[in-house]
Amino acid sequence: MNHTSQAFMTAANGGHPPNYERIKEEYEVAELGAPHGSTSVRTTVINMPREVAVPDHVVWSLFNTLFLNFCCLGFIAYAYSVKSRDRKMVGDVTGAQAYASTAKCLNISALVLSILTVVITIVAVLCIFFSASRLYT
Template identity: 75%
Template sequence: MPKEHQEGVVLGGPQISTSVTTTVINMPGEISSPDHVVWSLFNVLFMNFCCLGFIAYAYSVKSRDRKIVGDVTGAQAYASTAKCLNICARVFSLLGIIAIIITCAISQHSHRGY
């Protein structure tokens, strides 16, 4: 046997079979309930009828805090309240805008002398 081949066999050493132990850790997934913070912030800035947008924003922040703590039930309750307040703020603001448009149209129509 050539010298190079003998060194390769010696350097390779014996093959040892080892068993590999794996550990699986199941971690809970993200809480998928939305907290409606962006929607509430939009309502605060643009459609804040009787401060409903601001109150919805407060509930949204409380929902996000509950989510961070891990209180799923509390987060969902606050998010549900924020959603209802956001819907009310949006509807009342749109009704107010429509009422203003109708009032302006009627006043323009009455000033023309018809």
């Protein structure tokens, strides 16, 4: 024992170890009926969530698959999203989080690359249109 624990034992109990029987009797509760004596029952309720919320990104993946499917990244993201949902249904939270993280990265990549493709296409079409209009005027 270190010096601080010895000081605690000597200060609290006059140098004697704590009386474990007395402590046990103070917190003992009868199994049936009301508690004996004038002691009251102390209860503690701990609310634990049954399920950890793991976003599976299925809707985002489906949107990317149907509208912005750049190099099939949306479809691959959808496959990972479905795997994430399956893992969540089984109860494997760690696996569901891993698949959901991969689906999220693929969805971000598909979205960014698709937006860049649309912007580059619009700029190219406008450049071609203006250069063609200059030739014919």
